[in-house]
Amino acid sequence: MIELDSVMLSRMLTAMTLIFHIIFATVGVGVPVMISIAELIGIRKKDKYYSLMAKRWARGFTIIVAVGVVTGTAIGLQLSLLWPSFMQLAGKVIALPLFMETFAFFFEAIFLGAYLYTWDRFKNPMTHWWLSIPIIIGGTLSAFFITTVNAFMNTPAGFDVEDGVINAINPLAAMFNPATPTKVFHVVSSAYMTSAAILATIAAVTYLVKRDQEYAKRALKLTVTATLVFSISTAVAGDLSAKFLAEHQPEKLAAGEWHFETEEGADLVLFGTLNDDNEITGEIRLPKALSFLAYGNFDAEVTGLDKIPDDEEPPLFIHYFFDLMVSIGMFVLLISGLYVLMTYVKKWNPHNKLMLWALTTIGPLSMLAIEFGWVYAEIGRQPWIMRGFMKVAEGATTSPNVGAMFLLFFLLYFVLGIGTLVVLRKMFKDHPAEVELEHLYTEVGKGGER
Amino acid sequence: MGYEYIGITVLWVFLYGYLIVASVDFGAGFFAYYARRTNKDHIMNKLISRYLSPVWEVTNVFFVFFFVGLVGFFPDMAYYFGQALLIPGSIAIVLLAIRGSFYAFESYGSKNNSVFMFLYGATGLLIPASLSTALTISEGGFLNVTEDGVRLQITELLLSPYSWSVVLLAIVSVLYISSMFLSYYAHRAGDKDALSLLRRYALFWSIPTIIASMTVFIAMSQHNPEHFDRLFDYWWVFGLSVLFYLVAVFLVYSEKLYGFAFIAVMLQFLFAFFGYGVSKLPYLLYPHVTISESVTPDAMGLALVVAFIGGLLLLIPSLVMLMRMFLFDADYIKGNK
Numbered sequence: 001m002i003e004l005d006s007v008m009l010s011r012m013l014t015a016m017t018l019i020f021h022i023i024f025a026t027v028g029v030g031v032p033v034m035i036s037i038a039e040l041i042g043i044r045k046k047d048k049y050y051s052l053m054a055k056r057w058a059r060g061f062t063i064i065v066a067v068g069v070v071t072g073t074a075i076g077l078q079l080s081l082l083w084p085s086f087m088q089l090a091g092k093v094i095a096l097p098l099f100m101e102t103f104a105f106f107f108e109a110i111f112l113g114a115y116l117y118t119w120d121r122f123k124n125p126m127t128h129w130w131l132s133i134p135i136i137i138g139g140t141l142s143a144f145f146i147t148t149v150n151a152f153m154n155t156p157a158g159f160d161v162e163d164g165v166i167n168a169i170n171p172l173a174a175m176f177n178p179a180t181p182t183k184v185f186h187v188v189s190s191a192y193m194t195s196a197a198i199l200a201t202i203a204a205v206t207y208l209v210k211r212d213q214e215y216a217k218r219a220l221k222l223t224v225t226a227t228l229v230f231s232i233s234t235a236v237a238g239d240l241s242a243k244f245l246a247e248h249q250p251e252k253l254a255a256g257e258w259h260f261e262t263e264e265g266a267d268l269v270l271f272g273t274l275n276d277d278n279e280i281t282g283e284i285r286l287p288k289a290l291s292f293l294a295y296g297n298f299d300a301e302v303t304g305l306d307k308i309p310d311d312e313e314p315p316l317f318i319h320y321f322f323d324l325m326v327s328i329g330m331f332v333l334l335i336s337g338l339y340v341l342m343t344y345v346k347k348w349n350p351h352n353k354l355m356l357w358a359l360t361t362i363g364p365l366s367m368l369a370i371e372f373g374w375v376y377a378e379i380g381r382q383p384w385i386m387r388g389f390m391k392v393a394e395g396a397t398t399s400p401n402v403g404a405m406f407l408l409f410f411l412l413y414f415v416l417g418i419g420t421l422v423v424l425r426k427m428f429k430d431h432p433a434e435v436e437l438e439h440l441y442t443e444v445g446k447g448g449e450r
Numbered sequence: 451m452g453y454e455y456i457g458i459t460v461l462w463v464f465l466y467g468y469l470i471v472a473s474v475d476f477g478a479g480f481f482a483y484y485a486r487r488t489n490k491d492h493i494m495n496k497l498i499s500r501y502l503s504p505v506w507e508v509t510n511v512f513f514v515f516f517f518v519g520l521v522g523f524f525p526d527m528a529y530y531f532g533q534a535l536l537i538p539g540s541i542a543i544v545l546l547a548i549r550g551s552f553y554a555f556e557s558y559g560s561k562n563n564s565v566f567m568f569l570y571g572a573t574g575l576l577i578p579a580s581l582s583t584a585l586t587i588s589e590g591g592f593l594n595v596t597e598d599g600v601r602l603q604i605t606e607l608l609l610s611p612y613s614w615s616v617v618l619l620a621i622v623s624v625l626y627i628s629s630m631f632l633s634y635y636a637h638r639a640g641d642k643d644a645l646s647l648l649r650r651y652a653l654f655w656s657i658p659t660i661i662a663s664m665t666v667f668i669a670m671s672q673h674n675p676e677h678f679d680r681l682f683d684y685w686w687v688f689g690l691s692v693l694f695y696l697v698a699v700f701l702v703y704s705e706k707l708y709g710f711a712f713i714a715v716m717l718q719f720l721f722a723f724f725g726y727g728v729s730k731l732p733y734l735l736y737p738h739v740t741i742s743e744s745v746t747p748d749a750m751g752l753a754l755v756v757a758f759i760g761g762l763l764l765l766i767p768s769l770v771m772l773m774r775m776f777l778f779d780a781d782y783i784k785g786n787k
Binding site: 062063065066067069070071072073074076077078080081082083084085087088089091092093095096098099100101102103105106107109110111113114117118134166167169170171172397398399401402404405408409412415416419420423 | 508510511513514515517518519521522523525526528529530531532533535536537539540541542543544546547548550551552553554555598599600601746747749750753754757758760761764765768769771772775
């Protein structure tokens with residue numbers, strides 16, 4: 001049984017906040033891209049369906065952003081409330097991107113407000129479209145800045161330590177630490193992919209329940225194509241991340257891949273389970289594939305857990321999360337690729353039941369993959385909060401009240417989760433796209449909706 | 451001038467900005483609910499929602515900016531305040547979260563839901579109360595600092611007259627600032643009914659505001675005599691504050707120049723807030739943290755200042771655009787857009 005001391009409870013509370021927040025943050029970063037594309041197509045093709053798509057997505061997006069903002073505020077404060085010693089130390093080196101993230105978000109919030117309330121206010125519709133660009137930039141920059149902080153926790157850089165005192169601080173070197181490029185690429189790309197996939201799921205469900213099929217068809221074509229493009233880039237980013245790990249954080253890769261002995265031509269272990277003696281059973285073994293994955297060379301030497309001190313070894317169960325993340329990524333790539341292929345071959349019907357059912361799964365699955373990916377990334381850094389410099393236990397608060405706060409926040413996220421679902425359902429269930437489209441035509445001239 | 455002075459000035463400006471915009475927002479939530487309960491909501495709730503809709507997220511950013519900047523410029527504050535404020539800080543987050551998300555639920559989702567309205571109104575008063583705890587604690591006397599960490603002495607906090615005087619001031623000034631702003635906004639919108647109602651609220655809340663301010667002074671003299679003495683070094687700053695208070699109340703009473711009246715309100719709080727702030731220096735947290743000892747290393751200080759200037763260059767034009775689109779676009783205020 002794990003002891004529920006304030007360190008453990010702080011970890012649990014932080015994990016809960018992040019698991020909840022990342023859903024909204026991911027959608028918050030990715031969906032503006034889709035809204036912007038849909039609005040542009042709508043203007044260019046003069047196709048009202050696409051314009052409506054942008055409007056409907058934007059409307060749902062406001063709810064998601066609101067919850068993203070408040071949970072983001074929560075994690076921002078919790079960093080100091082739960083990890084005061086860590087923030088005191090790390091703040092001297094990595095405060096810059098945290099600070100800049102506020103600006104990026106501020107920028108995004110300003111333009112989001114302007115965008116949402118000015119749909120029909122400009123003579124030239126392109127003027128309104130241009131407002132979507134700063135939203136995308138702000139959202140993606142936020143993701144960039146926050147990810148650099150997480151990257152810093154994995155590969156701290158930009159300072160020296162002498163006798164326990166930090167000096168020679170270089171904030172830019174800390175921000176652009178070795179983990180930053182691959183991590184940012186992976187996070188941003190997977191956020192775009194997941195947002196597109198979620199919108200694809202919604203379109204597929206709409207089509208299946210035989211509502212708004214003209215609308216849903218266009219939505220599917222746009223969202224699934226985007227999912228395909230972004231899942232390819234996510235796969236590339238994932239591959240680069242593995243190569244980064246092999247070089248700079250070998251213990252995380254080794255624990256994730258159950259790679260115990262340092263060797264050349266290392267096998268890649270897929271799935272399987274561990275028995276009590278740490279022996280792998282029921283796995284699929286790809287000869288020399290881990291070496292290839294890590295260095296692009298089948299005979300390269302890959303560091304195993306034997307080179308890592310026992311008390312610095314991450315837990316081995318992260319292997320399951322790694323496998324699940326990759327499997328989902330591959331599945332979504334295949335399904336979206338198949339759909340796109342079918343739309344190009346005249347004889348095939350991409351809107352058959354089986355295809356649509358498969359498409360309904362890609363949104364929730366992609367979101368799960370993001371959660372699994374973060375579990376892998378965060379547990380894979382254990383026992384460190386700042387790798388090589390501070391362990392999680394040294395960074396946590398000593399307050400005896402973390403348990404009560406855990407319950408308080410659990411309640412909060414529960415209420416927010418239910419509220420979000422109820423409001424989103426209400427927003428779209430009673431307002432099908434077809435009805436809204438007719439409404440839109442009759443409203444033109446009156447200045448449209450607010 | 452070292453980075454500690456630049457840092458604290460920037461932070462204090464942002465906290466002041468938050469005080470003004472958040473007060474307008476918090477008070478508006480309360481008035482909307484109150485109007486609903488007294489069946490006057492048809493008079494002013496449309497006005498309130500037209501103001502609030504585009505700006506609420508911007509309000510929240512001021513707050514985030516302040517605490518991220520505080521930890522950035524003064525990392526030691528993370529250590530002391532982080533441990534001490536676990537409970538009040540968490541409560542504030544929960545209230546802010548409920549308020550922000552339920553506002554969105556209400557305005558984009560189910561209109562005029564009474565429960566949402568109630569939550570929005572109630573949190574508007576509870577949030578300033580809980581946030582003001584942080585300022586109270588910074589006056590010292592409520593923390594137990596040992597080798598094992600920092601503990602907040604909650605009983606002392608709850609029994610302290612100073613603590614309650616600050617809570618009282620926070621709540622009444624929220625209602626005062628908000629009704630002053632909304633009077634101006636109603637005037638701009640040419641909404642006579644809303645104006646006459648809001649003007650009465652503004653005049654009413656001006657009285658407890660000045661009483662609560664005096665109460666804080668008196669309580670401070672008991673709680674932190676050292677800081678109380680320093681306040682008198684800046685007596686003229688507080689004098690100016692009272693002067694602008696009188697100007698604001700006079701203008702609203704005589705039903706003219708509502709715009710100037712609100713500017714006077716802003717100046718009233720500007721002087722009071724900076725008078726309080728400057729008299730407290732060099733302490734951030736009595737007696738444990740001073741700005742010069744806790745300031746971040748120079749390299750980070752420089753980086754933060756550069757980022758701040760760059761950020762402002764980006765944000766100010768954007769904010770001006772937003773304000774011209776909504777706050778000061780007469781057609782929008784009147785509901786024609």
